[in-house]
Amino acid sequence: MTAATVDVLLPLGLDVPYSYLVPDGLELAPGDLVAVPLGSRLVVGCVWPRGAEAPAPVDTSKLKAVRKKLDHRPLPPDLLQLIDWMADYTLAPRGMVLRMALRHEENPSPARERVGVRATGHVPERLTAARKRLIEVMADGFVRAKTDAAREAGVSPSVVDGLVDEGALETLVLPPAPAAETPDPDHAAPTLSEPQAQAANAIIAAVQAKAFSVHLLDGVTGSGKTEVYFEAVAEAVREGRQALILLPEIALTQAFIDRFTRRFGVAPAEWHSGVSTRRRGRILRGVADGDVQVVAGARSALFLPFQDLALTIVDEEHDPAYKQEDGVTYHARDMAVVRSRFCRSPIVLTSATPSIETEVNARRGRYNRLSLPLRFGGAKVPGLSPIDLRKDMPPRGRWIAPRLQSEIAQTLEDGGQALLFLNRRGYAPLTLCRSCGHRMRCPSCSAWLVEHRFRRRLSCHHCGYQAPVPECCPACGAKDAMIPCGPGVERLQEEVQALFPEARSLVLSSDIGGIERMRAELEAVANGEVDVVVGTQLVAKGHNFPGLALVGVVDADVGLGHGDPRAAERTFQLVHQVAGRAGRGATEGRGFIQTHMPDHPVMQALVKGDRAAFYETEIAAREEAHLPPFGRMASLIVSANEGPAAEAHARRLAASAPRVEGVRVLGPAEAPLAVLRGRHRWRLLVRAPRAFDLSAYLRGWRSVAPRPTGNTKVSIDVDPMTFL
Ligand SMILES: Nc1ncnc2c1ncn2[C@@H]1O[C@H](COP(=O)(O)OP(=O)(O)OP(=O)(O)O)[C@@H](O)[C@H]1O
Numbered sequence: 001m002t003a004a005t006v007d008v009l010l011p012l013g014l015d016v017p018y019s020y021l022v023p024d025g026l027e028l029a030p031g032d033l034v035a036v037p038l039g040s041r042l043v044v045g046c047v048w049p050r051g052a053e054a055p056a057p058v059d060t061s062k063l064k065a066v067r068k069k070l071d072h073r074p075l076p077p078d079l080l081q082l083i084d085w086m087a088d089y090t091l092a093p094r095g096m097v098l099r100m101a102l103r104h105e106e107n108p109s110p111a112r113e114r115v116g117v118r119a120t121g122h123v124p125e126r127l128t129a130a131r132k133r134l135i136e137v138m139a140d141g142f143v144r145a146k147t148d149a150a151r152e153a154g155v156s157p158s159v160v161d162g163l164v165d166e167g168a169l170e171t172l173v174l175p176p177a178p179a180a181e182t183p184d185p186d187h188a189a190p191t192l193s194e195p196q197a198q199a200a201n202a203i204i205a206a207v208q209a210k211a212f213s214v215h216l217l218d219g220v221t222g223s224g225k226t227e228v229y230f231e232a233v234a235e236a237v238r239e240g241r242q243a244l245i246l247l248p249e250i251a252l253t254q255a256f257i258d259r260f261t262r263r264f265g266v267a268p269a270e271w272h273s274g275v276s277t278r279r280r281g282r283i284l285r286g287v288a289d290g291d292v293q294v295v296a297g298a299r300s301a302l303f304l305p306f307q308d309l310a311l312t313i314v315d316e317e318h319d320p321a322y323k324q325e326d327g328v329t330y331h332a333r334d335m336a337v338v339r340s341r342f343c344r345s346p347i348v349l350t351s352a353t354p355s356i357e358t359e360v361n362a363r364r365g366r367y368n369r370l371s372l373p374l375r376f377g378g379a380k381v382p383g384l385s386p387i388d389l390r391k392d393m394p395p396r397g398r399w400i401a402p403r404l405q406s407e408i409a410q411t412l413e414d415g416g417q418a419l420l421f422l423n424r425r426g427y428a429p430l431t432l433c434r435s436c437g438h439r440m441r442c443p444s445c446s447a448w449l450v451e452h453r454f455r456r457r458l459s460c461h462h463c464g465y466q467a468p469v470p471e472c473c474p475a476c477g478a479k480d481a482m483i484p485c486g487p488g489v490e491r492l493q494e495e496v497q498a499l500f501p502e503a504r505s506l507v508l509s510s511d512i513g514g515i516e517r518m519r520a521e522l523e524a525v526a527n528g529e530v531d532v533v534v535g536t537q538l539v540a541k542g543h544n545f546p547g548l549a550l551v552g553v554v555d556a557d558v559g560l561g562h563g564d565p566r567a568a569e570r571t572f573q574l575v576h577q578v579a580g581r582a583g584r585g586a587t588e589g590r591g592f593i594q595t596h597m598p599d600h601p602v603m604q605a606l607v608k609g610d611r612a613a614f615y616e617t618e619i620a621a622r623e624e625a626h627l628p629p630f631g632r633m634a635s636l637i638v639s640a641n642e643g644p645a646a647e648a649h650a651r652r653l654a655a656s657a658p659r660v661e662g663v664r665v666l667g668p669a670e671a672p673l674a675v676l677r678g679r680h681r682w683r684l685l686v687r688a689p690r691a692f693d694l695s696a697y698l699r700g701w702r703s704v705a706p707r708p709t710g711n712t713k714v715s716i717d718v719d720p721m722t723f724l
């Protein structure tokens with residue numbers, strides 16, 4: 001007789017599941033979570049489906065047994081499918097993909113029971129003032145949690161206990177508080193404009209159809225895309241099913257949570273790194289049980305065990321934050337589409353500046369385009385005027401051109417807010433010695449150190465290294481000779497303060513303060529408590545600042561000309577989105593872009609407000625060059641502690657590449673970021689035709705490639721977004 005076995009995938013750097021014996025009496029099915037021995041420890045893993053082919057015979061006498069089955073719902077089949085699919089596509093070990101979905105506690109603590117109290121009707125004869133207040137509050141006969149009763153009456157919990165002892169209150173056990181309250185789909189439904197209603201109805205119909213479909217909700221900034229997809233979320237809730245809203249920077253979007261709350265009466269379950277582990281555990285359970293109906297989360301929310309996912313939204317689908325660059329490299333937007341296919345449900349991608357990939361899919365009819373061509377309520381999308389920095393130069397050591405300065409002055413005079421956008425954190429991107437020219441660089445990366453003045457430190461934006469600004473030049477010893485070069489947002493704020501001493505200014509940048517502080521600052525801007533905002537790309541992210549009348553792009557050329565195939569797209573999206581923050585309220589908005597290249601096609605398209613022209617040019621250029629989505633790319637980074645080791649392995653790797661017609665392996669070349677965290681980096685770039693199975697090619701290559709030795713490592717990025 002053969003003993004029963006199961007395959008268990010472990011959340012480790014392993015690609016294949018291990019076999020374990022099933023103890024008598026234990027029923028196990030794919031998706032079940034189990035604790036199994038591995039070496040001397042216990043590891044939580046997931047029972048994995050067996051392929052159609054017969055399992056390789058194993059000597060069961062050598063197998064260890066499953067220790068126990070965890071008290072969790074099994075991972076749903078579409079999630080198991082997604083994990084398999086992602087591992088195949090990205091070449092990441094299957095176990096590492098599983099790891100992103102296994103946030104389960106081994107011994108989930110039972111939800112805390114709460115004690116409630118209710119008035120019995122018996123009132124003691126002698127009452128203190130506190131007891132009297134409590135009796136009055138409780139006189140309505142409702143059950144309240146003990147803590148709520150005390151808080152409402154403004155008394156200490158001991159007063160509640162006292163009245164329980166006296167027999168004036170009785171205690172009851174209340175059910176544990178739910179991980180998230182149930183949204184009310186009819187709480188505050190807006191009246192939609194005609195185009196909004198059309199788009200909303202199309203998505204609602206897609207939810208009802210319970211079939212896979214992809215929709216691009218393509219609406220200008222401020223057209224009400226959020227209001228529209230909320231109606232489809234409402235439909236999912238009405239049907240008792242679930243919806244997932246992915247947001248690029250959820251930690252920053254208190255405004256989004258508030259808006260959801262106004263629409264549905266309760267907040268959505270939030271899922272991101274800022275949520276406590278305990279809370280995440282409860283949300284995970286609620287999602288698995290189907291009790292939590294709407295999750296608003298960062299990309300990791302994609303791996304939650306939804307029981308019945310009716311709809312997925314990817315808000316601002318063009319945002320680079322959806323790409324995870326370390327560990328398992330994946331694009332959350334693309335993987336969300338894959339998961340929706342597995343759960344046979346619709347997915348909505350929203351953007352005013354769709355990615356080229358998405359735009360091409362919509363043009364080919366693979367994605368259904370839903371257009372919102374106008375701002376809600378008749379406001380106009382602000383026009384953008386160029387400021388030619390070659391002619392209208394700011395004074396030496398300053399970055400605001402005279403024209404922009406006078407426009408800001410006018411805006412402030414009219415009582416409006418201004419926003420200056422510069423995608424550079426810190427005070428100055430470079431610090432050098434004016435005596436010998438020595439430049440301060442990171443000891444472990446090929447990057448300059450960026451001065452952060454309020455922290456009084458130089459810091460490396462790649463590895464986080466920090467050092468004080470030296471008093472003497474480390475090279476020549478000259479005293480007080482270190483000077484900042486170029487602008488960062490902090491320095492720009494200094495300029496604003498000098499030019500407009502009366503104005504209240506604020507720097508919005510991801511490195512200042514925590515999530516709470518940032519949320520508060522964004523709110524202050526929305527409430528008009530700030531006159532001039534100076535911000536990095538953080539300010540381009542879907543905020544609604546009603547009083548914002550002017551946007552100035554201080555250096556539109558920053559992102560262009562790095563030889564990065566996505567530079568034009570990225571610049572267009574950023575500038576267009578930043579400009580889209582203006583003129584959303586009663587006042588009309590105006591935008592200005594400072595550039596040295598006013599004739600560049602990207603600047604031209606921005607200035608003319610001609611989105612179509614941008615897409616035409618960019619799509620044609622990509623097609624011509626066989627760049628994505630007209631060709632496929634993967635990047636391989638070989639890194640090692642020593643430069644020669646990295647280079648030697650990169651060369652051996654390139655030499656072992658299988659020759660296939662149409663596939664080109666470029667490199668190796670030293671990476672632009674040649675040293676990162678002390679690791680020397682060499683790159684290879686693989687390019688292939690559009691329909692080519694690049695993942696299969698890479699797997700074949702990996703199986704014949706020389707194994708990296710010592711501390712050499714190869715990391716693979718399929719569909720790379722960055723080329724550093
Ligand atoms: N039907 C409506 N009824 C009332 N208010 C609406 C309606 N549609 C949109 N609005 C309001 O208009 C403003 C802009 O809408 P929203 O933020 O959804 O636009 P958006 O398309 O997501 O913009 P962006 O792409 O710039 O983020 C919001 O304040 C929103 O509440």
Ligand SMILES: [Zn+2]
Nearest residue numbers: 442445460463
């Ligand atoms: Zn560094």
